[in-house]
Amino acid sequence: MLSIKNLTVNVNDKQILKGINLEIKPGEIHAIMGPNGSGKSTLSHILSGKAGYTVTGGSVTYQGKDLLEMAPEIRAREGVFLAFQYPVEIPGVSNIYLLKAALNSIRKHHSQPEVDAMDFLTLVKDKVRLLEMDEKFLYRAVNEGFSGGEKKRNEILQMAILEPKLCILDETDSGLDIDALKIVSEGVNSLRAADRSFVMVTHYQRLLDYIKPDFVHVLAHGQIVKSGGAELALELEEKGYSWVEDSKAAI
Amino acid sequence: MSASAQEINNLINQEYKQGFVTELETDTFPIGLDEDVIHKLSKVKNEPEFMLEYRLKAFRHWQTMKSPEWAFVKFDPIDYQAISYYSAPKRKEDGPKSLDEIDPQVLEAYKKLGIPLDEQERLAGIAVDAVFDSVSVATTFKGKLKDAGVIFCPISEALREHPELIKEYLGSVVPHTDNYFAALNAAVFTDGSFVYIPKGVRCPMELSTYFRINAANTGQFERTLIIADEGSHVSYLEGCTAPMRDENQLHAAVVELVAMKDATIKYSTVQNWYPGDKNGLGGIYNFVTKRADCRGDNSKVSWTQVETGSAITWKYPSCVLTGDNAVGEFYSVALTNNYQQADTGTKMIHIGKNTRSTIVSKGISAGKAQNTYRGLVKVLKSAENARNYTQCDSLLVGDQCGAHTFPYIEVKQPSAQVEHEATTSKISEDQLFFCQQRGLSAEDAVSMIVNGFCKEVFKELPMEFAVEAQALLGLSLEGSVG
Ligand SMILES: Nc1ncnc2c1ncn2[C@@H]1O[C@H](COP(=O)(O)OP(=O)(O)O)[C@@H](O)[C@H]1O
Numbered sequence A: 001m002l003s004i005k006n007l008t009v010n011v012n013d014k015q016i017l018k019g020i021n022l023e024i025k026p027g028e029i030h031a032i033m034g035p036n037g038s039g040k041s042t043l044s045h046i047l048s049g050k051a052g053y054t055v056t057g058g059s060v061t062y063q064g065k066d067l068l069e070m071a072p073e074i075r076a077r078e079g080v081f082l083a084f085q086y087p088v089e090i091p092g093v094s095n096i097y098l099l100k101a102a103l104n105s106i107r108k109h110h111s112q113p114e115v116d117a118m119d120f121l122t123l124v125k126d127k128v129r130l131l132e133m134d135e136k137f138l139y140r141a142v143n144e145g146f147s148g149g150e151k152k153r154n155e156i157l158q159m160a161i162l163e164p165k166l167c168i169l170d171e172t173d174s175g176l177d178i179d180a181l182k183i184v185s186e187g188v189n190s191l192r193a194a195d196r197s198f199v200m201v202t203h204y205q206r207l208l209d210y211i212k213p214d215f216v217h218v219l220a221h222g223q224i225v226k227s228g229g230a231e232l233a234l235e236l237e238e239k240g241y242s243w244v245e246d247s248k249a250a251i
Numbered sequence B: 001m002s003a004s005a006q007e008i009n010n011l012i013n014q015e016y017k018q019g020f021v022t023e024l025e026t027d028t029f030p031i032g033l034d035e036d037v038i039h040k041l042s043k044v045k046n047e048p049e050f051m052l053e054y055r056l057k058a059f060r061h062w063q064t065m066k067s068p069e070w071a072f073v074k075f076d077p078i079d080y081q082a083i084s085y086y087s088a089p090k091r092k093e094d095g096p097k098s099l100d101e102i103d104p105q106v107l108e109a110y111k112k113l114g115i116p117l118d119e120q121e122r123l124a125g126i127a128v129d130a131v132f133d134s135v136s137v138a139t140t141f142k143g144k145l146k147d148a149g150v151i152f153c154p155i156s157e158a159l160r161e162h163p164e165l166i167k168e169y170l171g172s173v174v175p176h177t178d179n180y181f182a183a184l185n186a187a188v189f190t191d192g193s194f195v196y197i198p199k200g201v202r203c204p205m206e207l208s209t210y211f212r213i214n215a216a217n218t219g220q221f222e223r224t225l226i227i228a229d230e231g232s233h234v235s236y237l238e239g240c241t242a243p244m245r246d247e248n249q250l251h252a253a254v255v256e257l258v259a260m261k262d263a264t265i266k267y268s269t270v271q272n273w274y275p276g277d278k279n280g281l282g283g284i285y286n287f288v289t290k291r292a293d294c295r296g297d298n299s300k301v302s303w304t305q306v307e308t309g310s311a312i313t314w315k316y317p318s319c320v321l322t323g324d325n326a327v328g329e330f331y332s333v334a335l336t337n338n339y340q341q342a343d344t345g346t347k348m349i350h351i352g353k354n355t356r357s358t359i360v361s362k363g364i365s366a367g368k369a370q371n372t373y374r375g376l377v378k379v380l381k382s383a384e385n386a387r388n389y390t391q392c393d394s395l396l397v398g399d400q401c402g403a404h405t406f407p408y409i410e411v412k413q414p415s416a417q418v419e420h421e422a423t424t425s426k427i428s429e430d431q432l433f434f435c436q437q438r439g440l441s442a443e444d445a446v447s448m449i450v451n452g453f454c455k456e457v458f459k460e461l462p463m464e465f466a467v468e469a470q471a472l473l474g475l476s477l478e479g480s481v482g
């Protein structure tokens, strides 16, 4: 599904990612943990094609294609989805309008006809129920006046409707209270499939109580300093990031 | 990677689809302007004597005036002697026009613009007056409107057939002395629409006029007059397009609306004159005086404009709220790109008691364009309990364009309430990237964000015109869901 090799990335001539290696197979869930400023969002942005970053070395292959060559909207249409750490507001554009435009642009890319209006409404209402959201949110402007938690839930709603192949969740758990965290996690779990992979960026172990990862990677100072199974997250929780950061210094 | 700010600038650069020229045989005056030209013009239009006198009076006054310089626009002085003041597709003979007599090329031009004029194809529920250069070439559904007592015809026809209405109302809202371009228009106006809605009549269909400039080296001097008698109701829309040319062309219009007691006029404009090329070459100078007199108690006039074209737009559709409880509204979207300049806004003059006005202005500026909102809210001593609400938002696309806001407020009545809100925002790269990450192209994303920004104004456009507005606008309206 995704293969990252020796990826190095600069922002404003400062090296942020210093040689990332990561292999993700279909159906797997990978958690990426690490302290603030370690480069987690940078990695998410690089995978989704945000401007302002310079790849100075390495490669990223997605479904056999060079991901870094693709325009961001092409990546999206090919199934790469980023749930943003800080979702933006778009005044005047209703949620449901954005959803429909997004879904249709993806369908068009795959030579499918535009979604039928009734089918679309049924689909959207289904997913709204799944995420225990109020239908009113559909008709409000994208993220405008939403609370932090509502914005995050809205990201997952979009993910559930667009049905991507590679889901990157950048700190979706931060800003969620415990009930919301449960609902969002159930939403994510319901999307688990043999041909769908997840990259979950998080600070905290608590999300991983609800969504069990196959692998956990610790990112520090732009490098993956430790990888392991789900138990690594527990160990981290107990010992803190200094434990792995120190272990890296020891290498 | 996602689009940079510079790239965004290019995105609303859409091809100007109405830029074609129709090859025709025409009757065109030689260039130049003097009293002889005005005599000739009045003669070719077969006008009554009083019109000629009116024109000459206006012309003499215009010669004493200077071109205004207060607007936030820059252009070289216009050589009024280098313009032809009349150009019309050749017709075999005078007399009542039927569609068969219209040059098929002209019909074809309108068809290409999405406004079929022939019987079978014409737009259902919408009567169209088609003004081509200096003449109206066709008016549809005249018979059906006549049955309802509604007069909808070219103004040049109204001069001949309804001189009593013309004498009473023409120049009663915008006098020939009003301003430089209004004086010029009064002297040389050629065609436009005339509407009269009798007492108590709700106009059975939407009325619209399509202004097309085709001939080179001509000016188009539109004159429109709409009278809504007591208790009547009418909705009117105008659309405008022109060929792509390197020379600037002048469209100097005067539009007068009169709303009597309990009458309502809804006037919508989709202005898509040729804006000039990327480097600012060519384009229409759109210098327009539009004013409504809400003469009767409880009358209402609503201006909605979507201005995307023209090299320069200089336009302030206004309401004089004379009657008690009169309502004036102004909803505006003005989009400028490349080197386009727009100085547009409104004047709301409160005279009657309990008069109310609403102003919603959305200015979008991209490329190197300048976009200015200029508005006056004036409350006279007599206007007890007058209210105004003004909301004025600017959206910048890129960082080489400008948005300016000049609100003027004069209040002489202490019980009046005047509110003004203004915002300026930019399409952020984060917004754009977010949309692209959801699968939209940068172009669709900009268009969606701009449409979202304009939503409050677009929803004021009559439903029936949505499709045409879309065709003329080049920007897609937000869809039926949400
Ligand atoms: N546009 C930028 N300009 C300069 N430094 C940046 C920029 N974006 C991110 N950084 C820096 O890159 C590092 C990694 O940031 P980020 O990927 O957001 O970390 P995380 O998501 O792990 O908290 C931080 O030191 C941050 O300050």
Ligand SMILES: [Mg+2]
Binding pocket: A040, A041, A042, A085, A170, A171
């Ligand atoms: Mg981050």
